[in-house]
Amino acid sequence: MAFTSFVRAFHVKLLRALYKINAPKDFYLLFLASIIGTLSGFGAYLLNLIIDGVKFGLFDFIGKDLFPGSINNYLRILFPAIGGLSVGLLTFYLSPEVKGHGIPGVMDAVANKGGFIRRRVALLTSITSGLTLGSGGSAGKEGPIVQIGSAIGSGIGQLFRVSQQRLKILAGCGAAAGLAAVFNAPIAGVVFAIEVILADFSLTVFTPIVISSVIATAISRYMIGSSPFFAIPTYALHSFSELPLYMLMGFAGGVLSVIFIVTLYKVEDIFEDNLKLPIFIKPAIGGLLTGIIAYWFPELYGFDDTATHTALVGRPEILILGILIFAKILATSFTLGSGGTGGLFTPSLFIGAMFGAMFGTIVGHLFPDIAAPPGAYALVGMGVIVAGTIHAPLSALLIIFEVTADYKIILPLMLGTVTSTLVARWLKKDSIYTMKISLFSNRTVDGRNQDILQTHHIQSIINKNAMPILNKASFDEILSTLMSSRYNSFPVVNSGNKVIGVIAMRDIRPVLFDRxxxxxxxxxxxxxENIFVAHPQETLGSALDKMEISDSEILPVVDTTETMNYIGVISREDIIKQYRKESLLMTDQKD
Amino acid sequence: MRLTDILLNDYIKIPIDAKDRDEAIKELVMLLGQFNIIDDTDQAYKAVLDREKIMTTGVGNGIAIPHCKDSSCPNFAVAMGVHTKGLNFESIDKKDVRIVFLLVGPENNPGLHIKLLSRISRLMSNEDLRDELLECKTADEALNLLQEEENYYFDLD
Incomplete structure (x- = not known):
């Protein structure tokens, strides 16, 4: 393709030019990150346009102009079903991965597929989520925009043929940019990408993601506006005796989060396994069910923020709040469980605001002297439910800061989000995202695919040429072995070739200059002394665990732990390389 | 931690009576053994000798630092002895050894082991200090000298 070959030629020239001017080493990555930030910023705007367009077409044009009067009210039941049917047909014929709430797919791509995401995902997700949300489906924009952003990031990375490592970072850049742009929340975007998508807190990752996030937010502010997502009064801690109440809310919120997660996946199971219908019909049924619920509670439509807003400004009625919590859980489960495309953040914010307002009203009656107004609890409640569902307290509290621009409520918010994450994790190991990954693919722990780590043995990657150091070796001999090798540490053997210890560079540094x-x-x-050794039949995962616990670069490999006869060395670097190759083989590279 | 934190005046013997290297090592091992610093003195003695046989710890200038890392020595400890005439440690400069530092410690802390060895060898590179130590009549005198000198250095960790 002409465009591709042009890009490739440009890419080569750019890299050579950067080398010539002695540019910072990750300058190239930052350049790509800024492209991704720009495209994702416009992507967020485009998504807004599609949603508004679909909404206008259905609710305003068909609903009010063509069928004015009472029919309009009944038509509202059908709109989400129409959206669902179109989504069903599109995903069925074009791309199955765009259905659902997006973020698990991105996490899976980063953890298991080296950051590879099909390019068409960006475009299709915009359309399907635009249809789902514009037709009234109960979901948010954030899941799709994170998916769109990541697909843009991954696509740019593929175009410029970056390494797997960088492809993941670029996918993360897109995720951060997308989230930052829709919520006008640049910090939360960055932290979300680092905490949830990449699970990597290193500095190399940080800089490009910040750049993407800043650019996308700036574009979004210019195109859409710069006011916070929810404009509400400022709340603060009323008295310190309130803190236990917030902790209690964190506890209850953790439980509610788990109820939400379980319901969503239960509904999804029913739609996927128990409902024997063509796949493209299912989102239509989910949409119809959502439409029925929303007939009584129009505030459940995904594009409608008024209920959340009302709860935040503090005009709640307990009964309505209680009903809305569970109605929203059901409506969201129907919309997304049936195959619609949308995000879970906004529903979590909604549920959290209702839950918090209800909790705040109750404690306000019980402890009128110490409790802050219910709006304050609604605010913290949003953080509590987001944290409990995505298991990421830092992202949750930052997103609340940024969507409300309320920095005074930091203590309750921190306490609530951490408590709720702990409780939710304790009740259910998986978050609302990883549960999906566990279901459709492989078990992913700490961003790594456990299936590869637990089924492959180290046998084939043992370095048998690595010379051990003899226990009688002089300091000069140790030094020369160290200098001529690619490792930083070495096994030490006795004259019987039995492993008796290890020497690491850091052990000898203190005496290097002691003449x-x-x-x-x-x-x-x-x-x-050896803390751990490995044997040839050991799995990659188990060897890696030993190295990570003991903070060592290599493990001596012995025939058995009884005899301790030296066989070779296994290094962390080799394990990671092997892991990457295996995970690449598992990737479906078709486009 | 400093060298003089673990080299107590009880662990300093002036003079030592040994007739040769092995006896000197044994004498200092037994000295530490008296204060229950070493779990198994025979094992520790053997470990120090084994190490000595691979390569001498006679660093020159009349100083030797026999040492071992062994399971019989759960804690780091240093003993010191001064010999009136001098012993043959097969030192690198062929000189007889008059000041002997014995260092024992556990197997799992090579960092501190090396730092202690290095601290002893640095202190003993001071010729005046060596001469003054040889003049000392009591353990207290020797310890005071070492403490004074060590005040110029930073703590080990």
């Missing part, structure tokens, strides 16, 4: 002492030291003096 008097160094010549008198032997390997046996500077070695540390």
């Amino acid at each position: 008097e002492l160094a010549p008198l030291l032997l390997a046996t003096d500077v070695m540390s």
Whole structure:
């Protein structure tokens, strides 16, 4: 393709030019990140346009102009079903991965597929989520926009043929940019990408993601406006005796979050397994059910923020709040469980606001002297439910800060989000995202695919050429072995070739320049005892765990732990390389 | 931690009576053994000798630092002895050894082991201090000298 070959030629020229001017090493990555930020910012705007367009077409044009009067009210039941049917047909014929709430797909791509996302996902997700949300489906924009942003990031990365490592970072850039743009929340975007999508807090990851997030937010502010997502009064902690109440709310919120997660996946199971219908009909049925619920409670439509807003400004009625919590859980489960495309953040915010307002009203009656107004609890409640569903307290509290621009409520918010995350994790190991990944793909722990780590053995990657150091070796011999090798640590063996310890670079650093002492030291003096050794049948995962716990770069490999006969060395680097290759093989590279 | 935190005046013997290297090592091992610093003195003695046989710890200038990392020595400890005439440690400069530091410690802390060895060797590179130590008549005198000198250095960790 002409465009692709143009990009490739440009890419080569750019890299050579950067080298010539001695640019910072990750300058190229930052350049790509800024492209991704720009495209994702416009992507968010485009998504808004599609949603508003569909909504206008159905609710305003067909609803009010063509069928004015009472018919309009009944038509509202059908709108989400129409949206659902169109989504069903599109996903069925074009791309199955765009259905659902988006973020698990991105997490899966980053953890298991080296950041590879099909390019068409960006476009299709915009359309299907625009249809789902514009037709009234109960979901949010954030899941789709994160998916769109990541697909843009991954697409740019593929176009410029970056390494797997960088492809993941670029997918994360897109995710951050998307979230930042829809919520006008640049910090939350960055933290969400780092905490949830990449699960990698290193500095190399941080800079490009910040750049994407800043650019996308700026574009979104210019195109849409810069006021916070929810404009509400400022709330603060009323008295310190309130803190236990917030903690209690965190507890209850953790339980409610788990109820939400379980309901969503239960409904999804029913739609997927128990309902014997063509796949493209299912979202239509989900839409119809959502439409029926929303007939009585129009505030459940995904594009409608008024209920959340009302709860935040504090005009709640307990009964309505209680009903809305569960009605929203059901409506969202129907919309997304049946195959509609949309996000879970906004529904979590909605549920959290209702739950918090209800909790706040109750404690306001019980402890009128110490409790802040219910609006304050609604605010913290949003953080509590978001944290409980996505298991990411930092992202949850930052997003609340940024969507409400209320920084005074930090203590209750921190306490609530952490408590709720703990409780939710304790009740159910998986978050609302990882549960999906566990279901449709492989078990992913700490961003790594456990299926690869637990089924592959280290046998084939043992380095048998790595020379061990003899316990009698002099300091000079140790030094020369160290300098001529690619490892930073070495096993030490005795004259019977049995492994008796390890020498790491960090062990000998203190004496490197000690001219008097160094010549008198032997390997046996500077070695540390073995904390762990590996055997050939050990899995990649188990060897990696041992290295991570003992903070070592290599493990000596022995035939058995009884005899301790030296076979070779296995390094963390080799395990990671092997893991990446295996995970690449698992990736479906078709486009 | 400093060298003089673990080298107590009880662990300093002036003079030592040994007739040769092995006896000197044994004498200092037994000295530490008296204060229950070493769980198994025979095992520790053997470990120090084994190490000594691979390569001498006679660092020159009349100083030797025999040492071992062994399971019989759960805690780091240093003993010191001064010999009136001098012993043959097969030192690198062939000189007889008059000041012997014995260092024992556990197997799992090579970092501190090396730091202690390094601290002893640095202190003993001071010729005046060596001469003054050889003049000392009591453990207290020797310990005071070492403490004074060590005040110029930073703590080990």
